[in-house]
Amino acid sequence: MAKVEQRDALSSEILRDFYREMLLIRRFEEKVEELFRAGDLPGFLHVAIGQEAVAVGVCRALEETDVIASTHRAHGHTLAKGTPPEAIMAELYGKKEGCSHGFGGSMHLYDVARGNLGANAVVGGGIPAIVGAALAFKMRGEPRVAVAFFGDGATNIGTFHEALNLAQLWKVPALFVCENNRWAESTPASQQLAIEDLTKRAEAYGMESVRLYGQDVEDVYREAVHAVERVREGSPLFFLCDTYRLHGHYIGDPQVYRSKEEIEDARDNHDPLELTRPQLELSEEELEALEAEVAEVVEQAVEFAKNGTDPDPGDALENVYA
Amino acid sequence: MPELSYREAVRDALSQAMRKDDTVFIVGEDIAEMGGSMGVTAGMLDEFGADRVRNAPISEMAIVGAGVGAAMQGMRPVIEIMYEDFLTLGMEQLVNQAAKHRSMSGGQLKVPLTVRTQGGAGWSPGAQHAQQVEAWFVHVPGLKVVFASTPADVRGLLWSAIYDDNPVVFFEHRTLYGIKEEVPDELEPIALGKARVHREGSDVTVVATGRLVHESLKAAEEAESDGISVEVVDPRTLLPLDEETIVASVRKTTRCVVAHEAVARMGFGTEVAWVVQHGAFDYLDAPIERVGAKFAPIPFAPVMENYVVPHAADVLDAVRRTVARDG
Numbered sequence: 001m002a003k004v005e006q007r008d009a010l011s012s013e014i015l016r017d018f019y020r021e022m023l024l025i026r027r028f029e030e031k032v033e034e035l036f037r038a039g040d041l042p043g044f045l046h047v048a049i050g051q052e053a054v055a056v057g058v059c060r061a062l063e064e065t066d067v068i069a070s071t072h073r074a075h076g077h078t079l080a081k082g083t084p085p086e087a088i089m090a091e092l093y094g095k096k097e098g099c100s101h102g103f104g105g106s107m108h109l110y111d112v113a114r115g116n117l118g119a120n121a122v123v124g125g126g127i128p129a130i131v132g133a134a135l136a137f138k139m140r141g142e143p144r145v146a147v148a149f150f151g152d153g154a155t156n157i158g159t160f161h162e163a164l165n166l167a168q169l170w171k172v173p174a175l176f177v178c179e180n181n182r183w184a185e186s187t188p189a190s191q192q193l194a195i196e197d198l199t200k201r202a203e204a205y206g207m208e209s210v211r212l213y214g215q216d217v218e219d220v221y222r223e224a225v226h227a228v229e230r231v232r233e234g235s236p237l238f239f240l241c242d243t244y245r246l247h248g249h250y251i252g253d254p255q256v257y258r259s260k261e262e263i264e265d266a267r268d269n270h271d272p273l274e275l276t277r278p279q280l281e282l283s284e285e286e287l288e289a290l291e292a293e294v295a296e297v298v299e300q301a302v303e304f305a306k307n308g309t310d311p312d313p314g315d316a317l318e319n320v321y322a
Numbered sequence: 323m324p325e326l327s328y329r330e331a332v333r334d335a336l337s338q339a340m341r342k343d344d345t346v347f348i349v350g351e352d353i354a355e356m357g358g359s360m361g362v363t364a365g366m367l368d369e370f371g372a373d374r375v376r377n378a379p380i381s382e383m384a385i386v387g388a389g390v391g392a393a394m395q396g397m398r399p400v401i402e403i404m405y406e407d408f409l410t411l412g413m414e415q416l417v418n419q420a421a422k423h424r425s426m427s428g429g430q431l432k433v434p435l436t437v438r439t440q441g442g443a444g445w446s447p448g449a450q451h452a453q454q455v456e457a458w459f460v461h462v463p464g465l466k467v468v469f470a471s472t473p474a475d476v477r478g479l480l481w482s483a484i485y486d487d488n489p490v491v492f493f494e495h496r497t498l499y500g501i502k503e504e505v506p507d508e509l510e511p512i513a514l515g516k517a518r519v520h521r522e523g524s525d526v527t528v529v530a531t532g533r534l535v536h537e538s539l540k541a542a543e544e545a546e547s548d549g550i551s552v553e554v555v556d557p558r559t560l561l562p563l564d565e566e567t568i569v570a571s572v573r574k575t576t577r578c579v580v581a582h583e584a585v586a587r588m589g590f591g592t593e594v595a596w597v598v599q600h601g602a603f604d605y606l607d608a609p610i611e612r613v614g615a616k617f618a619p620i621p622f623a624p625v626m627e628n629y630v631v632p633h634a635a636d637v638l639d640a641v642r643r644t645v646a647r648d649g
Contacts, residue, residue, distance in 0.1 A: 067395075101428025110427035117394060118427060122418050128387020129419065135388060136395035139347070139373065146391070159414070162384030169379065319425045320463050322432035322487035 010218050012281055018060065018217045019276050022052035023294050025076045026273055028085055031298045032075065032092065036251045041092050045106045048076030050215075050246030053272035054179050055080040057220025058147065058239070061228045066145040067115040067133055069126035072107045073179075074119030077149055083111040085297055086304035095308030102311045103319065123184075124150060124157035127176070131163050134172035138234070145231050147175045153184025155201050156192060164205040167236040174236040175227060176202070179214065181245040186257040202238030214241030215272045218279075244270040323507060329499040331477035332362050332438070336400060338509055339484050340370055343398065346484060347374040349385050350402025350438075359404050360440055360499055386412035386437060390420045390489075393435040398484055406441035406493060407453045420489040421464030435489045438480070442496035442533060442583065443631045449619035452627070454532070454584035459491045460561045460593060466514060467561040469493040471535040473503040475558055478512030486514060495532045495583075517564035519571065523553035526577035526644050528637060529568055529594050530556060534581040534613070541637035550645055560590055568594065569601035576607040577644040581637050586614025608647040611640035 010018075029047040036045055048055060051073070059068070059080035070077040078088055083099050091098025092106055099111045107121035117133065120126035126148060133146040154160050155178060167174045178198060182189040189196070199209040208230070212223050220241060231237050244266040248255045255263065277287070326334060339346045347370075348363065354377040357364030367375045378385045382403060389401040403409055409416070416437065423431045443452035459467045466488050470476035476494065483490040520535060521542055530538040535556045542552035555571050557563055572578045578598050580591030595610045616630045 098428075100426060100430075103428040104426040108426040110430050112427065112430040117391075117431070118423065120419075122414060125414065125419055128384045128415060129391030129394060131384065132388035132391020132393070132399070133395050134391075136392040136397045139392075139397070159383050159387060162379075162381035163387065165379060166381055166384040166388060170376075319427075319429040321466075322424060322434075 025052045046073040050244045053217035054214045054241045058224045061224035068147045069117045070119040078109045082114045085301040089301040089305035090308045093305040097308045124154040124159040127163040134174035152180040177239045185249045209238035211240040214243035323504040331473035335477045335480035346398045349376045382411035387415040393433045400436045403439040406439040432487045434487045438492045440494040448622045452620040466490040474505040481511045514559045515562040517557045517567040521554040523551040525551045527571040527575045528579045530581040537634040540634040572602040573605045579611040579640040581613035608644040
């Protein structure tokens with residue numbers, strides 16, 4: 001994971017790397033939508049389309065030994081933390097080669113060797129464990145950071161409040177990243193959040209916070225580097241990213257609850273790919289080559305997954321106990 | 323052999339583990355200076371310091387969840403939940419998180435967490451401080467559940483629970499904290515999943531847990547003078563259950579009573595009854611009897627509380643019902 005030494009603009013090489021990663025997430029998610037609609041994928045899925053800059057900007061600011069916990073909308077975080085696309089795709093197909101060996105699926109993607117402690121299907125479910133992980137790091141004197149990703153909806157649930165208070169009390173190296181897309185499934189912010197400025201929720205627990213526009217990956221990265229540095233020194237921090245969910249809550253969600261204008265505004269004005277692409281200084285040919293390269297990676301991931309091994313039914317009884 | 327109270331035995335297991343092993347630490351409400359609401363952790367703050375004996379805010383979800391997270395990073399946290407009634411507040415982290423991480427990750431994680439708690443009626447605390455809720459946890463794949471009823475057992479089993487690599491819900495009982503027993507000089511770990519036969523008998527097997535082990539032993543004494551020979555078996559670990567010992571006992575005696583303080587309906591005894599009827603069906607001379615609390619929230623007034631909660635007399639009645647039946 002490359003890290004910036006100075007506080008100037010990112011080198012174009014690094015920015016292109018970030019863009020490629022976001023593009024990979026985008027094309028991966030689009031492919032996942034296509035496969036799901038074709039009936040290939042069991043279960044249900046939540047794509048991270050629109051929120052790529054937060055995933056990439058934050059994860060690129062982390063060391064390999066830092067850990068993350070994600071949400072039901074985990075594919076972007078999981079890719080950004082380094083899990084190979086084929087391992088995720090295989091998991092979505094329920095194959096043994098999947099990152100959770102077929103046991104978890106979309107909402108329970110784990111890659112512990114890469115510091116990914118799991119996606120979580122319970123809103124706010126993974127947040128307290130991040131406090132515990134950070135506590136373990138502190139107790140053992142390890143300079144590691146634990147990062148919880150969650151949405152604005154999760155800032156209403158008890159685990160969020162209890163965890164922030166506890167993290168601040170115990171002064172543990174935990175970073176709380178809120179992807180504020182202002183929708184909790186079908187419920188807009190106005191119907192679920194009693195206040196607009198969620199940094200006040202961190203302030204309520206005496207915790208430092210940062211609020212930023214989450215669609216510019218360079219900004220997210222730069223702020224994340226500073227935030228992670230502070231957290232590594234020993235104080236938890238609330239990192240609020242204003243972002244946009246460009247698609248529905250789940251694949252197939254007709255979003256009857258959302259105005260066309262709002263969806264169009266998000267897609268036209270707040271697409272992280274569109275915002276970064278002009279800054280890359282790449283020619284049309286170079287951009288096309290990048291698209292082709294990413295498309296190939298995604299295709300290979302699908303091939304790998306389709307050719308994967310189905311678990312034996314009896315494997316269901318494995319891993320219940322250590 | 324030293325004599326230890328149940329309370330001291332718990333403290334001893336915790337302390338010995340913490341002396342041996344930096345990865346063990348304890349978190350709970352009021353466990354530090356106060357030494358815990360039941361005095362279990364008295365003196366431990368002085369010995370181990372505030373980093374490893376942590377007072378927690380009233381945040382069961384966060385403290386159980388922090389335990390989950392620390393355990394996933396290789397620590398062996400022991401979280402104290404003050405009253406088992408409050409496990410409800412941490413259920414999500416115990417049931418959806420702790421119990422399932424290993425499975426959902428396809429075996430990448432383990433959660434060596436111990437959650438200690440206590441409960442028990444008989445002192446008029448009212449319905450929200452008097453429950454016995456072990457049955458809920460025996461129903462969750464991925465958890466282990468322990469309920470020891472004597473000082474030696476609680477010491478040896480707590481040690482094993484701490485060193486088990488799975489999340490263990492460890493039940494203690496309020497009324498047992500003061501009971502004393504001679505225990506081995508050296509702490510002898512007791513493997514999870516092994517029952518204990520407290521008293522041998524030939525006419526009826528009583529499978530009892532917690533306080534009802536002692537009530538059953540009292541009932542057995544009285545039954546003896548009536549010429550009924552009662553065998554008392556304490557599973558000690560509820561999940562995984564020592565089915566072999568229990569079934570073997572009932573095949574010998576041909577009659578069975580299950581007894582626990584928890585509500586009878588859908589209680590842990592119901593599971594034991596299934597195991598017994600399945601493993602000893604052709605041996606049974608009577609239907610299996612069940613002793614547990616009557617089906618009501620436990621009222622405050624002592625006379626009502628006493629009525630709802632089971633006692634030795636209820637075990638004796640159940641024993642008599644099994645032998646009254648013509649084989």
